[in-house]
Amino acid sequence: MTSDLPNKRFLILCTLRIGDVLLTTPLIRSLRKAYPDSRIGVLVLKGMANVLEGNPDIDEIIESPHRTTLWNRLKEWHGLWRRYTYALSPVSSDRARFYAFLAAPFRLGFINAHTSSFSRRLLTHALLFDDETLHTVPHNLRLLEPLGIPPDGTVVPPTAGGSIPVQLSEKKYAVVHPYPKFTYKSWPLENWVQLVREIQKTSMLVVLTGSHAPDEKAVVREIARLTTALDLSGTLSLAATADLIKKAQFFVGPDTGITHLAAATGIPTLTLFGPTNPVKWGPWPTTQNCAQQPWHHQGSQHQGNVWIIQGSGPCVPCHQEGCDRHAHSKSLCLETLPVNAVLDVIQTLALAS
Known part of the structure; x- marks a missing residue:
């Protein structure tokens, strides 16, 4: 199947969020x-392309709107029709499989137990999705097996050229990203405030990052008000945020896409985990061998440049949306995770440096 691949066109489909992309x-x-002369495109949902900014491996990015008119959708589908030779989808969804069918004659992707027989037939090579025991990076790389392509586990962060805000040049700083997309992954605001104050006692400048979403900016603004940390929320693109993080002394954040990005830059990355399964979703260390699993199911852990600080409890990780099983629920394991658990790791980093 690989003899004539060098002249082919590949499309990667990931119709999920920033961290997944x-x-x-x-x-x-x-x-x-494996094939430097092949053309590689990536199809993502509209608004997710910024995590691929500056990626040298990509020739084109296609943004698909969540919702649009039927006429615009038909034009989109017509524009995709067999533009590629191979379509690879790490997402197990009917939408991704259908777009793969439109885009290429050879289609590799994942299915699971509830995938319909019709949707399965949209793929020419179907693999069973593992949502429990295999990290997302080596799991995605399984799509290479039918093609005979060696896997490379390098997560490539976005970049806007490498510059950082002028007020931070020649300064040592830590980046704290306090706000996750979902409440059930959140840590109490007072804990973030205490953490920032303790870091500041070491004469380290603390920079707060976040999106321009009103709720997120309000939380970051309040932490900045109570600590005098530098608030850059809503002022940087995702790629510029990656450039900022790359030059930091260390990063602290919850289980969210920016934390995956921080780990990919190679700096020491501390992340707070509660309900989420770290085996599947722990940040990927930059030196990790993709043939090996970096994380265990339970317990605080360290691999390479990443520290997972996990909340405690007999149900951890429950793989659920918090204690009340919805996106706005609190998670007791995170609510009770002490600040000292994070400070102990930071102290270890300080001694090592």
Whole structure:
């Protein structure tokens, strides 16, 4: 199946959120390394392309709107029709499989137990999705097996050129990203305030990052008000945020896409985990061998440049949306995670440096 691949066109489909898109970059890097002259496109949902900014392995990015008119959707589908030779989808969804069917004659993707027989037939090579025991990076790389392509586990962060805000040049700083997308992954605001104050006692400048979403900016603004940390929320693109993080002394954040991005830059990355399964979704260390699993199911852990600080409890990780089973629920394991658990790791980093 690989004899005539060098002249082919590949499309990677990831119709999920920023963190999911970022974790497809090892798949893209593997294709680029194996066949540098092939053309590689990536299809993502509208608004997710910024996590791929500056990625040298990608020739084109296609943004698909969540919702649009039937006429615009038909034009989109017509524009995709067999533009590629191979379509690879790490997402197990009917939408991704259908777009793969439109885009290429050879289609590799995942199915699970509830995938309909019709949707399964949209793929020419179907693999069973593992949502429990295999990390997302090596899981995505399984799509290379039918093609005989060696895997490369490098997660490629976005970049806007490498510059950082002028007020931070020649200064040592830590980046704290306090706000996750979902409440059930959140840590109490007072804990973030205490953490920032303790870091500031070491004469380290603390920079707060976040999106321009009103709720997120309000939380970050309040932490900045109570600590005098530098609030850059809503002022940087995702790629510029990656450039900022890359030059930091260390990063602290919850279980969210920016934390995956921080880990990909190679700096020491501390992340707070509660309900989420770290085996599947722990940030990927930059030196990790993609043939090995970096994380265990339970317990605080360290691999490479990443520290997972996990809340405690007999149900951890429950794989649920918090204690009340919805996105706005609190998670007791995170609510009770002490600040000292994070400070102990920071102290270890300080001693090592």
